[in-house]
Amino acid sequence: MDFFERQRQAKKKTSTLVLLFIIGVLLISLLNFLLLSLFVIPIFSGGFSAEGEVNVSEIASNSLKDPILAASVILGTFLVITIAGLFKKFQLKDGGSTIASMMGGRLVNSCSKDPDEKKLLNVVEEMAIASSVPKPDIYVMDGEKGINAFAAGHALDDAVIGVTDGCIRHLNRDELQAVIAHEFSHILNQDMKLNFRLVSVVFGLIVLSQIGRLMMEVAFSSTRYRRRSSRDNNGGGLIIAIGCTGICIMATGFIGVLMGNLIKSAISRQREYLADSSAVQFTRNPEGLSGALKKIGALSNGSRLLSPNTNEASHMFFGNGMKESWFSISSTHPPLLERIKLLDPSFNGDFSAVQLIEEKVISTKLKKSEKLSQSAIPLPVIDNAIGQTVPPVIMGLAGSGDNQIKVNSSKELSDSIGNPSQEHFDFAAELIKSLPNLVIEATRDPHDSCALVFALLLDKKNELIRNKQIEEIYDLFGEGMSKATLKLSLEIDNIDPRASLPIVDLSIGALRHMSQDQYGYFNHIVESLVAADGQLDLFEYSLSKLVVSHLEPHYIKKRKKVVQVYSLKRLGHDCSVLISALAHAAGREEQTIMAAYKAGAGRLSSLTELNFLSTTECGLKDLDASLSVLEGVVPNLKRALIQAASATVSVDGYLQIQEAELLRAICDVLGCPMPPLSISMEEAA
Known part of the structure; x- marks a missing residue:
């Protein structure tokens, strides 16, 4: 499925x-x-x-x-x-934050020194990159000794992950990864809504x-x-x-x-069965999920929760948060033993042999200090990104035409939507390890996350334009932000070109903690940086769409009304804009462009009538308008659109980095997160 x-x-x-x-x-x-x-x-x-x-x-x-x-x-x-x-x-x-607060959750400080919380943060970050989902806020339910977790939110943009104290204390990394993968599957499958x-x-x-x-x-x-x-x-x-x-x-x-x-x-x-299956598919490690479930059976508290609001949210949890009822037909979760045997048929139901990790006593003083530091996240001028040594700048645009990725088939691209594999998790872990500490730390702080996005948008070819961009940042945010942007830009110029959008994914969580006014200034600077050179390139478009699509719903509380579309017959022009724009992005020679267009248009020919459009008729602004219409199509039509888009950009068997970023941005607008291309880091460098 x-x-x-x-x-x-x-x-x-x-x-x-x-x-x-x-x-x-x-x-x-x-x-x-x-x-x-x-x-x-x-x-x-x-x-x-x-x-x-x-x-x-x-x-x-x-x-x-x-x-x-x-x-x-x-x-x-x-x-x-x-x-x-x-x-x-x-x-x-x-x-999701409402549910987390209702359950007594504490927002985890991204700079937490607690080893178990650092492990949790790292696992969630890897999962976010592997699935191309913006990193959700993470909550821990202190005092809840049972092993449990939940995902809550209206959509990807306001999702949160919550885990119990017992979950991070008793589970090893593989088991915790399996539980988090289970919760991410709820996010991807629209179970939260x-x-x-x-x-x-x-x-x-x-x-x-x-x-x-x-x-x-x-x-x-x-x-x-x-x-x-x-x-x-x-x-x-x-x-x-x-x-x-x-x-x-x-x-x-x-x-x-x-x-x-x-x-x-x-x-x-049924959604719990599906989430278990998806978690195993994601991690390729059934022992991790079965191990977590076995520890629930072995623990005296099991997965039970103490919160008086447990019944109201009982169906959201990884395990049954309520006491076992005689009326089992009303239980929100399948029987524990049944879930385990689907993963490990040889298990005999003996939980006494299961080894639990001894629970460590954590200083409540440390917890309180971290909670205070997280409760108010200002956006002042800070100097934590200043004064650190960085390698000399390497000029040149990352993700140029020299960066090619081999694609076996367009089906491989479209099938990966919402289906991250172990390859993607390995890639995510490797990518995080390859990133400079300065960049990783910046993704966890609202101020530095702004600087990180600004740094990604700085012009890498024209020094005059770059200086003008820095001046705009200085005028609106001050010297601290402009210096942090320059320092981070030196780091970013040396990283793997495919890391740019995943870095933004990691930053979205911190960027959600700006004030309304700060978001307005941030959005203004993003628009100014993109328009600084008088033209909109593929990377700028992809990054700005990613940022806007995930932050706008958070800061503009009135959600955009999307009209459901059940047929593409009347959307021929919008489909033509989509396929033509991708065809022009896929090749410079007319022969390659036409081959790309025909490959994509052929996938939609039975659904609507398409016409090839020139670059003046299918620019990025035209594409933006058409995507606003196409985002309302039903899932089976989204599948057809993404299959056509994938066929267009991969017609020659190769994918440019910027083509991949554009395809990712299109999928993002359509609500279909595309995992990163998980080939070896050396191959794309």
Whole structure:
């Protein structure tokens, strides 16, 4: 199952979720109507006569036949549940950080000295590069001794990874990598968006039980007050009616709780199997994932969580965060032993032989100091990038036409979308090791990450333009930023040309911690640096698209409305712009350009009508406009577009570095992260 099929299934699960929600609302509404007609309305309508005779049957019969009452109850129930769900959706508007805070997570300081946290940071960074996903913020749930983890967010742009204290203390590196790969698969497969919708839907379904409980508490407290009061018994019937109404609503609320748990179980179990499978596919190491699951079985705390909010987010976790229930059908996760045996069929279920890493005691004083340093991340002028020795500058544009990568087939490129392999992880680890410490440290700091992006955009051929760019940085950000940019540019000029976009991936997490004003200044400088030479090249376009696509949703809270497109028939011009632009990028000679165009257009000929466009008709600005339209196409059409794009740029069996960067940027806009080209570092140098 490829990336696009997994996305299609995620959308299908969303439709299933809507259907189950409607069924749940109808069942609850029906039960509400029956209970109100049989019990509550007779009391409110004076169903008890002065002589004590009960006329419940007649009143109930009339109520059951009342269509206006039935419609009112159904509509009222629907409104209460829907409003509650929308309220919860509003609470979660800030994305994954909301869930992390709700679960008591602590944002990990990127400069943490704790060895286990440094290991976690390194694993997440490798995973981010290998999958071409911006590095998510990382949270640790202190005090949670069980082994567990979660991924949460609306999309790639606001995703966070959370792990328990027990997870980083008890798991070795291979096991931790497998757990993080499991969570990254949830990010890639759009499970996070589905999980957020589940939280809202389930909250809506169970809110009636909370309302019923509140009404019972009001009735109970009123009864106790009246007993202590010397007043007469006026109002006693109303209190009884409120209490009975509360009991009835609680009864329907119980159905809502049951429905909510069943919906979570129905949706999340299969996604957990898929995430396990994807994690093994990513790491090619089933022992890592099975080892983590075995340690859950061996640990007294297992994967259980202490947070009072665990039930609300139970379906988001790597393992079952709740106590084992007798009602196993409502469990959000498959049985632990079943998951292990799918990875290790020889396992006999004996957890006593599993070796646990002894938990180390970490200084709470250190934790508090790190938490304080992370809580407020200013963007002042800092000098941590200044005064360090750097090698002499090497002039020349990285990623020129001399850097070629052999491609076996265009299918190899398109199949890698959302499917990082062990090769990609090895490449990521090697790339991180090859980067200067100054660059790695810069990706973890908001100020230095700005300087890093600026350094990548400095002109490497024209010294006059470069000086003008530095002046613009100085005018808006000051001397500290301009000096840091120059120092980092000296380092960047010597690194592997394929490292540029992965460096930006690592920096996105830190760049999300700017203020709104700082982002405005940053965005202005990026635009100025790109426009400094009066032309937009492939690398500048690719980098700016990557930065904008991942930061804009974070700082501009109103998410862009993307219109779903189910056919390419009316998008022939936009498809023509895409394929023609890539064809011009793929070759300088007319024969090569036409061959590239025909290779790509042939993949789309059955879906739409294409025309070859000149460079004046398919420039990068035209491409930008067309991608804004094409990003709304459904997953199977995205597959076709990316297969066509891959066929275009790889027509001669080779891929230029800048072609690869452009293809990566296009995939990024379409919401389809393309892993880096994982060949040996020496081959591309």
